[in-house]
Amino acid sequence: MSVGAFWALAVLAVAGGVAVFVVDSMARATFALLASLLAVGGTLLLVDLHYVGVLVILMMVMEMLVMAVFMIMYMMNPGGLMPMKMVHGDRAAKIIAAAVFVLLAAGAFLTPWPARRGPPPADPTRALGLAIMGPRMLVMMVVGVAILATMVATVVLATHRGRYDR
Amino acid sequence: MTLQTFLLLAAALFSIGLYGVLSQQSIVMLMMGLELMINGVIAAGGAFWHYVAPRTADGQVLVLVAVTVMALEMAMGFAVVTAIFRARDVDLTDEAGDLKG
Known part of the structure; x- marks a missing residue:
């Protein structure tokens, strides 16, 4: 099923x-x-x-x-209500996308992928929680800083004018 | 349902997104192409976790990072579109070619 x-x-x-x-x-x-x-x-x-x-x-x-x-x-x-077609380089883009698909699909089927290592844990969510609060904490810290930087950058970009040019 | 079929799905999504990124003139449509490419990464990450290394949670962490990147990309993209639309009334990539570099 x-x-x-x-x-x-x-x-x-x-x-x-x-x-x-x-x-x-x-x-x-x-x-x-x-x-x-x-x-x-x-x-x-x-x-x-x-x-x-x-x-x-x-x-x-x-x-x-x-x-x-x-x-x-x-x-x-x-x-x-009207047809919308706003593309440039349509033909080249189609050819490149098709070539990339063939390449990736060939890689997926031809690469000798390693055998499965170990059974899945009984509770994958618990394993994820332990990983991000333990050995993979650096990843989550970087993600957190990236989110903060994005928040600051988007507000700076989207505000209509700066603080000083009134 | 094997690793290969999951990767085939991921490859299809990635390629469709790549087509959109390369061909769309509207900046917001281009961003939808980027989202589709990351969508493929999510499918591949989940598949690698399940079929290659389920004991460690690295595949799941990769999916979390991909989801976050997707949200950040959208937020930054719309901020840039808003800024350039406000400054110059531009919402097409061809008119914003000077941002290259």
């Missing part, structure tokens, strides 16, 4: 990804991207990553809703 669910989610993820660049409205593109992200979150649930899968799903729902607001702010074609 999980194999069928995986393929359904995989097809949904890829179809959503394609739809992002095919539909005529940026709002629709945002929700197509959301469908793709949710499908990938669903595939994580299939490989016992319950916490991370739910985290991806919840975070992406929030993120895409915020994104939809910005999309509606910036798009020139809100209702998708």
